[in-house]
Amino acid sequence: MRTLEQLLADDLDVALTTYSALVMARIRADIPELAVDPEVEVAATLGTESILREFARVLRLGLEDGFVTPPQSLAYGRRAARAGVSLAALLRSYRVGQAAMFTRAAELADAHRVPDAADAIVRLGVLSFAFADAAMSDVTAEFEREREALLRATYVRRDATIRALLTGARVDLDAAELTLGHRLRGVTHRAVLAWRPPGAGEDATAGGPDALREALAAALADAAAPRPLLLSEGELAVAWLHAGGEGDPGTAAEPRWASVVTALEPLAAQVAVGAPAAGPEGFARTRRQAGLARAVARRDQARRLTHYGDVALAALLTRDPDAASAFAADELGGLAARTPAMATLRATLTAYLAAGHDRTRTAHVLGVHRNTVARRLQRVHELLGHDVATRGRELDAALAVVDVLGAA
Template sequence: MPASLEIRLADELERNSGAYAELVLDRIAAEVPELLADERKRDLARTGSQALLREFATALRHELGSIHYHAPTAALAYGRHLAHEGVSLPAILRSYRLGQEVLFARAAQLALEEDSGDEAVRSLARIGALSFRFSDGAMSDVAHEYETQRELFIRGTLAQRASTLQALLAGRAVDVAAAERTLGHRLDGAHLAIVAWSADPAIAGEAIAGAARELVRAVGQGRPLVVTDTPGEATIWTAPAPRPLERSVAALLPPGIRAAIGRPGSGVDGFAATRRQADLARSVAGHRDGPAVTYYEDVALAAVLLRDREAASTFAAEELGELAAQTRAAAELRETLTGFFANGHDQSRTADALGVHRNTIAKRLRRAEAILGRPITSRPRELEAALLIAEVDAPGP
């Protein structure tokens, strides 16, 4: 009695699993080439395919049509490797259907060679049904293994990335080449850090980074490094471009999003320094109703003065006296004094800068001296520092 179609196909698969595996790999190379992008992937794919073919041959030979099939160890190993390489799960699952097509095509050829007529058709139907159950079981196992490995890999990668960033920002010695691989970002060039944030901490860091994309393009160039580990905040490192005008930059941020920008820095030290400066600029910007974009170089002194905010506020209050009051009149006098110092103690230039008459400036300066109880030139550095603290530490509206 001639062997059944199932047994004939099982015999072929067991004798020629290597040749059939190559047929499957050829189909994969044509339709999902990313699965075979290098020799390591191809070797694992070949081993996994041979193991699957032998398992299917066993199912055919013993008519194991009612059990739940599982992927062999070699197929799971290939799935784990692809998960670590970032290959998509749909691409992997597609390869199983391609293998199923190769097998069914060969089964159909064998059926055409049969003289049994209806029995060959029934055998072919049984092989087709078995191939679906077998593939579904194997694909389910591989998908579970893939998702498990991706989760573990992502967790490990994120933890390693966070640890690397922490070491860099703390100034600890790191393996620069390894750090660059972990971050996917060169550390030997120029860096510019941007800290973007929202007053609403519920907004995800990824959304904030997206909202700041146009700003990053305006002040930087090349592919940025984006970190969104802190709720309501995103930190972006980019290579610095020529600084655009402040007013053009501010318009690039949507309402509710603000940003602070450090100075450009070079190398590993510059990577950490520009981030530290952006954080300091944010500490200043976050306590006042100022522009949407704050550059560290514009508020560096204020950032230093406000490192101890309570002490700075006390100093300003003692130095300014009634000029520290949160009234319109006191604010006008503080603005005049700030302009006077900024314009080299020149009353005419101060008047031009503020858009008022020179006599108005003179009158305001006399009024300020009366409140202070001393000439404004008697302690100019202390007075300028106090005015700066009052400006950046004033309560918002």
């Protein structure tokens, strides 16, 4: 008399297509995400037929280990990964097939009055679990390899697209928006950079750039920022926000920047923000501006938040630090010295120039008496050797340089 294993193997050989159709029907009913993509469904059908055929071979030969997962089943795993099917759904489809075989084995044991049917069913169940586990392990490995390859390819395409946008290369904007998952046209962009200054401490640097990127994402979300495009760029976490519609930067609410800085305090991170800029060109422009703002902020670790608009002149003036320092020294003379007295005079001159050479307004801004301002300006005049009004723009620039690079 044939064993239950032989009965099921013969049944599978004769009615393989019927069994496969039964399993696929249950998959469609129980795991609908596998039936959404026609190519996945075809791969699932071929994978099901191949795995049932292999199971029949295992049953006939009485194998207990050394199972071989058919190529069609591995291809099913790869196709599912490419289609974005979850691994849980993929593995569940194997359990659906296993359940169908177990049910059919019980029916055959009853129909053929198999001796010691209960023991035979248990024996076959143990074998089916071992076979399914081996197949699922192989398919999982294939699924993960394919998904990792897809992720690597996605990162390569994304990085190449961003590099092309930032360098001004010709870009297919439809393809670029699809690759980035981020609109480029008809919107205003704002770039945000976050980084950890040197010596931030071990706790602050734990987790690397990915941890910083995730922290920046959480901080922007908490600050009511629009959904950003986020990536790690060396030591930087980079984000692009949609600041509003083209020609109307105020359409989207401005993030609560103080909240962003507070959220990043545990990482001791600094933040630099570019100005809003429209369209694909603006995507690159605001990133360059954020980089210039960062160059200024890196010279002062106490500066946690730096907007490009606040330091634009200083950023441009200090692109060549040696030349900028020489220019400031030539313009300011003794006023550039690193002493508290000279720092007070520089602050007074800065306020005076900003107030349009109005001593009363300068005194109000500084919170001192007008006569105090007059005395300080007289001392400034003596140090410079000329009237402030004769080189006001140059002095303003030199003061900005000293503010960024420090006094001589």
